[in-house]
Amino acid sequence: MLLAVVGVLAAFEAGAREPATAVENTTPAPAPKEEQRFIEVEPLLPLEPIEPVAPSQETPISEVEPLAPEGETAPPVQAEPAVQGDLIVLDPGHGGADQGALGGGGLPEKQLTLLLCELLRTRLEAAGLRVEATRTEDVDRSVKQRIDMANDQRGDLFLSIHASASPSERPHGVEIFYPAAPKGAATGRTRTLLGERVTNPSGESRAAAEVLVEQIRAQGPAELSGIRQVPLRIANSLAMPCVLVEVGYLTNATEESLLRTGDYRERLADALAAGIVAAMKGPAAAGGAS
Numbered sequence: 001m002l003l004a005v006v007g008v009l010a011a012f013e014a015g016a017r018e019p020a021t022a023v024e025n026t027t028p029a030p031a032p033k034e035e036q037r038f039i040e041v042e043p044l045l046p047l048e049p050i051e052p053v054a055p056s057q058e059t060p061i062s063e064v065e066p067l068a069p070e071g072e073t074a075p076p077v078q079a080e081p082a083v084q085g086d087l088i089v090l091d092p093g094h095g096g097a098d099q100g101a102l103g104g105g106g107l108p109e110k111q112l113t114l115l116l117c118e119l120l121r122t123r124l125e126a127a128g129l130r131v132e133a134t135r136t137e138d139v140d141r142s143v144k145q146r147i148d149m150a151n152d153q154r155g156d157l158f159l160s161i162h163a164s165a166s167p168s169e170r171p172h173g174v175e176i177f178y179p180a181a182p183k184g185a186a187t188g189r190t191r192t193l194l195g196e197r198v199t200n201p202s203g204e205s206r207a208a209a210e211v212l213v214e215q216i217r218a219q220g221p222a223e224l225s226g227i228r229q230v231p232l233r234i235a236n237s238l239a240m241p242c243v244l245v246e247v248g249y250l251t252n253a254t255e256e257s258l259l260r261t262g263d264y265r266e267r268l269a270d271a272l273a274a275g276i277v278a279a280m281k282g283p284a285a286a287g288g289a290s
């Protein structure tokens, strides 16, 4: 857990390469380091083909069947005018020479994050949101480039996608991070749950993170490992709320094999997209519903 947090912080504070370094000595290494850094994405992995979601499909997000009807199942998400036109900036972690964490089955984090962001884009656009991505192919992007792009586009929410690694094979599950309030920011009203008023982007980040948690709990398919506030320095440079999702542990063999399957990725994207849509209909989109 701690290692994951350190990795997250490194990703945002020191540039994109640090997390790979941090996890390299903890992940199985099927090939020498130099070869790993230049693995070609497509030929390397026999990932299951992803069925493109038909754009004509009507509100696909709302059709997802809740997997965990435990009494707190979130209502189905419907596309509503409230979110029309809001801009989500998707940030697939790593890329290019920086492959991020590497699963024992050979799945590099940089490829997984890109695949998930492509699935998210389809779903979010179907719900009426606009989507930009900090990268759409296997290329390097510095943290500054990612921030500048998001700010230039005037995004309404910055969603960074990563995957975790651990020295132990045991840790698994989705972890969601949101930034601590920057110094000087009004924090008095940021301790809010979904639907409560927030007064600054940090509070909106937390609200969005909590909505994502709700949707993952309600829909699955992943186990939620945790939600936590961390001092993400990127938040001080971003002019919008931001949430970082670690979609699972590539060092957990079971979870990695799930993440290698298209069906699991699609269901994960369904839950995340529903959470994003719900978040944009919440305090951030409504300007503070109390």
Ligand SMILES: [Zn+2]
Binding pocket: 011, 019, 093, 094, 100, 101, 109, 162, 163
């Ligand atoms: Zn990462």
